[in-house]
Amino acid sequence: MLSAVRAQLLPIIRLYLLGLKVLLVQLFSTPFRLPVMPRQDGKVAIVTGGGRGIGYEVVLHMARLGAHVIIGGRDEQEGLAAIRRICEEYKEAKVEFKKLDLASLQSVRQFVQSFKERDLPLNILVNNAGVMLVPEGRTEDGYEQHFGVNYLGHFLLTWLLLDTLKDSGKCGHFSRVVSVSSSAHRIGEIRLNDLNSCQSYSAHAAYCHSKLAQLLFSSHLHQELQCGGFPLSSCAVDPGMVDTALYRHLWTPLRLALSAAAYLLFRAPAEGAATVLYAALSPALEGESGGGYWANGHREMTTPPTFDPQLQLSLWETSLQFVGLQ
Template sequence: MARWTAAEIPELSGRNAVVTGGGEGVGFHTALELARHGARVVLAGRDRGKGEAAASRIRAETGGASAEWRRLDLGDLASIDRFAADCAAAYDGLDLLVNNAGVMALPRQTTADGFERQFGVNHLGHFALTGRLLPELLARPGARVVTVTSGLHRSGRMDFDDLMGERRYGRFSAYTQSKLANVLFALELHRRATAAGTDLVSAIAHPGVARTNLARTGEPLRGLLVTLAKLPAQSAAAGALPSLYAAAAPGVGGGDFFGPDGFAERRGHPVRVRPAARALDRDAARRLWEASEALTGVRFSAFDRGGVRP
């Protein structure tokens, strides 16, 4: 693909889209461009003030495109259930789910359900959200799920004996594990969607190194190192391009992975990239899926019905 930009997004009128973490950073610019090209966009996040301000800004910058904030806490399974039920009641199906939100390099914390926060929000929350929204996605031909990971997934290792970091915890190793889990999940979702005979597309994107608030940890020295490392970073708008390509460009297939075309995939225009070898481990993907079902209680039962919406 030749230096693709957001201007090449096709007309999306009549499409319904959900972007998690759409209130700021890469998520905001993803939501902005989807709305600019006609999609009805839901910005899903915890912060009402930030979310409603972002939706208002999108409407202002696009001349009145459809954008609204709805509350979603990916660290709370009950919140995910409520959000999915609200979407099912409000919209006649879902064309696009961008699993974008995330947390990075936190001191060990737990979610409302007792999960280690980085694994719980970055992976389990999005696993549960996708499963709860699956009937809405399958109601629309060719719906897409875009799971946003990081180039740092290549450093990740799945510790199935200690997924929650209860015996040993490192804030960066927990982050890279969660980002590897994103890729394993997206590829397994593609395999299961195909096996069920559906046309759901599960694609993956990573933004490279973009200037966002993701890496704020509250530790002054760590924050300084992150700031220095990000000096050559691209803008959040540029970081959104791989997600936008995966979400809207023609010809995207299940299992496709997009990142920047520059040196070490740090910045640039979206191209197809290869996941880490560990992310291609089907046994690990199956094991992660089964563990995620057990932890969240969410099963993708719509696949068992051949994609038929109840």
């Protein structure tokens, strides 16, 4: 009984202590300011969860630079409202919404099939959508929600779009995959025999595990692309703690306390989007330099498991089995 209580409490304590550390760092540091980025005319980007928060700011900035941006999301009303706001500000914007539910592998396949039927290039894929601390539950395919939405849905989406991304890149103008992760990956674990968190469930632990899985996939993908000589790079980004709806499932007293001080402690969505945009658009990150883990405009070191080649490969192969590709 005592061990079960400890297993529940430890991830909560570790995540909130990490969150406190991140907030203190943010309070005493200057947010990264995105430099002027080159025009993106003729380029096509897909941004998951682009209807609000960080994703919306990414879509807005790319549209301003002339990119054709497709918002992939499950809330059509939210997506269409985002498009209206963007077009009111920038009438020439090329922005559209397409249904994409990352909790359904079938929805991911339908989204990709619909996209490929249009024979468009794909220069940028931003894996941004996610859930945090949601109640215990399963996706349509039976996977734990954090693992299924944050990681596995994006894994399948990226895999199915890889050929288009490769074909769209060229020397000096690589295509890019940018996965929005979190500092929470630092306290995550990859338990290959329990990726669905069945043995002892904790929403806090499951969220951290899913973010570490994202990082392992991003790193392994970049290495595979380098070895193959493809004009495509992959990186992960930590946007920091940003004032978005992601935190709505926090413990209520803590959520209320944070919302009261959000303007002081949290970054604005546009600030959170700055490093994501830098990773997706900056000429300085062309080619091999486009990989790695980025936070507040800089490449950062991350935890040792992220660099474990056997763990990367094992997760990769297990994920392929989960989505029916091996």
